[in-house]
Amino acid sequence: MATILVVDDEPRIVQLVRDYLEHGGFTVLTAVDGPTALRTARTGRPDLVVLDLGLPGLDGLDVARSLRREGEMPIIMLTARTEESDKLVGLELGADDYLTKPFSPKELVARVRAVLRRAEGAAAPSDVIRVGTDVEFDVPRMEARIGGRRVDLTKSEFQIVALMARQPGRVFTRAQLLDAVRGVAFESYERAIDAHIKNIRKKVGQQYIETVFGVGYRFAEPNQV
Amino acid sequence: MATILVVDDEPRIVQLVRDYLEHGGFTVLTAVDGPTALRTARTGRPDLVVLDLGLPGLDGLDVARSLRREGEMPIIMLTARTEESDKLVGLELGADDYLTKPFSPKELVARVRAVLRRAEGAAAPSDVIRVGTDVEFDVPRMEARIGGRRVDLTKSEFQIVALMARQPGRVFTRAQLLDAVRGVAFESYERAIDAHIKNIRKKVGQQYIETVFGVGYRFAEPNQV
């Protein structure tokens, strides 16, 4: 399920929104100020950001601008104010949706779903997973680029390797990888993952996927010197 | 810029949609009931109508029927209901697109643009899609040029191949391609895309359209050396 970052300086509101989103099956990250929000967005890679415009210090609009610059993360804006100018600024920054306080948490959840549904098909150009300097996985093209060389992968292969490449170094169990492929993890298929891994290694290169004995696999972290 | 008529019995929604559309550069007319909607459509001659199905009194479907009878006005339907039967009725009446509430206003604007683009074959007069050095798709002429050779395509064929050629390499699902042709993707028509692809390949050349097994199709990227 998707991860949502909720940013608001009122802890009460953050908690309320968190409750509703989690109840709706989302994973929720939170932040109560701008700098924390940006940091969390970078590390947590949420699928969508719910952002209060009225943040103290680093303003909500600044946060939105920074997020926009860094990638195509959908943003739903909240504001206490109803002035026309705010709406316009929000729109110019490319907010994907807009709610004025007081809002119904239920409606917020509905809008989150709607925006995510749309974002899924939109596949922004930034849907490229980069690992180190010469490995890329281009989601809308469903292809890998290894040092400039284009590599065709099958649907399952791509889903597996892309999942791992999003978090290099993290270990994934076969069940988790299966989940990415089939939606449901079925114990009996787990050895099939081994076969996929073999094929992926053959295509992208042995060195990129490491075996963690007794646990699963992980994408190798790029050599940082 | 185009004029859009927005019909909904909830003033709050009308206002929201108006804001977004006007910000997008459209001229907006509004109506909160069926009879007014029909009158406004006759006098204001909008380029497109956004119509709530759940109107009280004269029903949204009646309004749609009347509009259809009077001319080729594109219609985007809104509905609170999600039942399949509603969709069918909407489609039979020739809705050009369909959104269920709650919807994101930004998405609505995007769909309005998409429908208008479809409605007028004359998107932008100078719209020529070039891929590599010897492939061109001339939108206003609705014809392809392959290495100087002129190729006639049918409307559907052109819309499909032009959509793909705008982003060479990107994979499109059958549903997305159907969307380009019909405005609404209907599962049962998906194999029809295969037939179109076959015909396109026969006309422009096999090598330009690649099959992505289990996903869809893509336009081949030009050879970059």
Add this chain to the structure above:
DNA sequence: CAACCCCTTCACAACTCCCTCACAACTCCC
């Protein structure tokens, strides 16, 4: 109103890819 074009469907052939199997190679722990 006949001729035509285009879209869709159908049926079957051809193909791709996923999974399984079997066995070899390896790892870990004692």
Add this chain to the structure above:
DNA sequence: GGGAGTTGTGAGGGAGTTGTGAAGGGGTTG
């Protein structure tokens, strides 16, 4: 070093996907 358990790997069956020619039907044109 040995044994139990885990992983690597090549081959092959089969389910599912795609290619394709033919045919039906709706709409348009002359």
